[in-house]
Amino acid sequence: MLERTGIPTPKQIEAIKPSGERLAKGPVAIVECFQEIPCDPCYTACKRGGFLPFEDINDLPKTDDEKCNGCGICVGFCPGLAVFIVDETYSETEALVTIPWEFSRLPAEGSQVWGLDREGKEAARVTVKTVRKSPKKNGAHMLTLIVPKEKAYDIRSISHKE
Amino acid sequence: MLKTDVLVIGAGPAGLKAALSAAGQGAEVILVERDPFLGGQLVKQTHMFFGSKEQYASERGINIGKILARDVDENEKIRILKDTTALGYYEDKRVAIESQGKFETVDNKALIVTTGAQENTLVFPNCDLPGIYGAGAVQTLMNVHGVVPGNKVAMVGAGNIGVIVSYQLLQAGIDVVAIIEALPKIGAYLVHASKVRRMGVPILTSHTVIEAQGTERLERVVIAKIDDKWQPVPGTEQTLEVDVLCVSVGLTPLTELLFMAGCRMAHIGELGGHVALRDKNMETSVSNIFVAGDVSGIEEASAAMVEGQVAGLTAARNLGYGLEDYEEKVTAAQRELDNLRRGPVGGKIRAGLEKLYKEGEVAV
Numbered sequence: 001m002l003e004r005t006g007i008p009t010p011k012q013i014e015a016i017k018p019s020g021e022r023l024a025k026g027p028v029a030i031v032e033c034f035q036e037i038p039c040d041p042c043y044t045a046c047k048r049g050g051f052l053p054f055e056d057i058n059d060l061p062k063t064d065d066e067k068c069n070g071c072g073i074c075v076g077f078c079p080g081l082a083v084f085i086v087d088e089t090y091s092e093t094e095a096l097v098t099i100p101w102e103f104s105r106l107p108a109e110g111s112q113v114w115g116l117d118r119e120g121k122e123a124a125r126v127t128v129k130t131v132r133k134s135p136k137k138n139g140a141h142m143l144t145l146i147v148p149k150e151k152a153y154d155i156r157s158i159s160h161k162e
Numbered sequence: 163m164l165k166t167d168v169l170v171i172g173a174g175p176a177g178l179k180a181a182l183s184a185a186g187q188g189a190e191v192i193l194v195e196r197d198p199f200l201g202g203q204l205v206k207q208t209h210m211f212f213g214s215k216e217q218y219a220s221e222r223g224i225n226i227g228k229i230l231a232r233d234v235d236e237n238e239k240i241r242i243l244k245d246t247t248a249l250g251y252y253e254d255k256r257v258a259i260e261s262q263g264k265f266e267t268v269d270n271k272a273l274i275v276t277t278g279a280q281e282n283t284l285v286f287p288n289c290d291l292p293g294i295y296g297a298g299a300v301q302t303l304m305n306v307h308g309v310v311p312g313n314k315v316a317m318v319g320a321g322n323i324g325v326i327v328s329y330q331l332l333q334a335g336i337d338v339v340a341i342i343e344a345l346p347k348i349g350a351y352l353v354h355a356s357k358v359r360r361m362g363v364p365i366l367t368s369h370t371v372i373e374a375q376g377t378e379r380l381e382r383v384v385i386a387k388i389d390d391k392w393q394p395v396p397g398t399e400q401t402l403e404v405d406v407l408c409v410s411v412g413l414t415p416l417t418e419l420l421f422m423a424g425c426r427m428a429h430i431g432e433l434g435g436h437v438a439l440r441d442k443n444m445e446t447s448v449s450n451i452f453v454a455g456d457v458s459g460i461e462e463a464s465a466a467m468v469e470g471q472v473a474g475l476t477a478a479r480n481l482g483y484g485l486e487d488y489e490e491k492v493t494a495a496q497r498e499l500d501n502l503r504r505g506p507v508g509g510k511i512r513a514g515l516e517k518l519y520k521e522g523e524v525a526v
């Protein structure tokens with residue numbers, strides 16, 4: 001349970017998953033933020049209406065998957081590092097997962113690293129497709145990983161030890 | 163003797179905003195800070211902050227400190243005294259300050275105390291072994307002095323500070339073997355907890371430290387599960403091989419000056435210990451003495467800044483500055499505070515403030 005371990009439950013993850021139809025169209029933001037905290041930069045960062053307006057700063061973020069085009073701008077703005085981009089259309093067997101990254105050691109583009117799940121367990125070897133700077137000054141870096149399609153909802157980090 | 167309208171003690175987010183707000187209304191301000199730099203806790207915070215645009219959300223703490231410090235530096239109405247400690251309060255309202263062995267007093271018409279808080283400690287067998295630190299000390303070592311405290315760390319406390327310092331240890335290339343928390347639930351924002359968990363750091367709720375072991379310095383820590391009566395469960399002991407144990411079990415407001423000044427105080431657990439009774443404008447029971455930030459109740463930099471604003475605006479108003487737009491500005495700030503505190507994570511601070519205002523009614 002999230003409050004005891006820091007690991008969101010499969011049920012929580014399932015509940016925020018965009019529709020299969022939407023996923024088939026291309027990249028989309030996945031927002032793993034499950035606690036009402038006074039925070040709203042995800043919403044203010046998106047200029048496309050990808051997040052529904054916050055009535056109260058403590059609201060949980062809610063996405064409008066049809067308006068979101070998966071551009072990834074919000075990824076670098078979220079102080080909780082809770083926003084990811086999943087693109088299931090990358091290939092027959094692989095998906096792209098974009099994660100925020102705040103470690104000074106950046107993996108090389110094209111390199112193979114361990115993809116970690118929400119527990120920090122090694123889930124699969126993944127390829128680092130791109131390493132980008134966040135459009136936000138001093139924001140988190142964004143790593144786009146090529147992952148096995150069935151792991152697109154498991155892999156949320158890479159090992160920082162390689 | 164120095165003279166000023168408003169004297170602000172402590173240049174963390176609360177004090178910086180208080181100084182800026184009072185000066186913005188036209189008051190002359192002296193800002194006293196015992197460190198050689200401005201920013202308080204913010205100088206150590208390399209992570210992005212929560213909150214909303216008004217409180218620089220999504221900006222890294224250290225940069226928020228820099229923005230505020232620059233504004234203060236550029237403000238002609240604010241005189242900054244760094245490396246200067248406020249030592250005492252005299253009956254005639256002067257404040258004694260000391261800088262590099264030189265002693266002086268500051269005559270002031272209003273005083274804003276924004277001294278922040280100090281870390282709590284935890285007592286267990288061998289808790290004085292070298293290698294056992296407060297989380298704040300570790301953060302200062304790493305992020306201010308660039309020194310790593312050791313190689314393998316166990317963290318005690320899964321509040322925001324414990325979890326964030328664990329993350330910063332990972333960023334510095336240090337192993338964090340576990341975060342140990344006595345409560346059954348993680349106190350930190352869960353998004354913070356998730357980000358250290360997915361780097362492989364287990365968060366052990368309902369666990370406590372039984373003892374530290376080592377001859378010259380820390381070598382091992384024995385931990386165990388605890389039951390709902392806070393008793394260790396036999397047979398659940400585990401030994402962690404670590405050379406650093408980092409303790410992050412809360413903060414206590416630094417209130418000596420307020421006691422000295424005769425402000426009415428109350429012990430309110432939800433606010434972190436003894437705090438000065440105060441009204442919604444941050445004025446204590448002694449007129450023209452104000453508080454803001456962690457010294458008035460342990461909370462967050464976001465709230466500290468807004469409280470500082472309220473205190474600075476009101477202090478200036480009491481001295482006759484900025485009467486035209488005071489109401490408008492103070493109401494907006496108070497609304498911001500209410501918004502920050504409205505959600506479920508604001509429950510503790512709301513409960514604490516309710517007690518504080520009740521105590522205030524009894525005391526009056």
Ligand SMILES: Cc1cc2nc3c(=O)[nH]c(=O)nc-3n(C[C@H](O)[C@H](O)[C@H](O)COP(=O)(O)OP(=O)(O)OC[C@H]3O[C@@H](n4cnc5c(N)ncnc54)[C@H](O)[C@@H]3O)c2cc1C
Nearest residue numbers: 172174175176196202203247248277278455456462463464
């Ligand atoms: C690890 C960690 C992570 C945090 N993360 C966040 C976060 O993500 N978001 C957030 O909003 N908040 C966060 N906070 C909390 C935030 O830093 C504090 O709530 C905030 O700094 C309190 O501001 P303050 O001005 O009251 O006190 P402080 O920042 O503590 O400043 C007090 C200042 O007063 C000075 N002082 C004290 N006594 C004297 C004296 N006698 N004479 C002269 N000067 C004196 C001190 O040197 C200090 O500079 C975090 C805190 C820590 C430790």
Ligand code: SF4
Nearest residue numbers: 046050068071072074
């Ligand atoms: S990915 Fe781009 S479009 Fe989608 S919510 Fe984030 S900022 Fe908006």
Ligand code: SF4
Nearest residue numbers: 033039041042078080
């Ligand atoms: S910015 Fe991140 S942590 Fe803040 S509300 Fe949005 S998703 Fe949650």
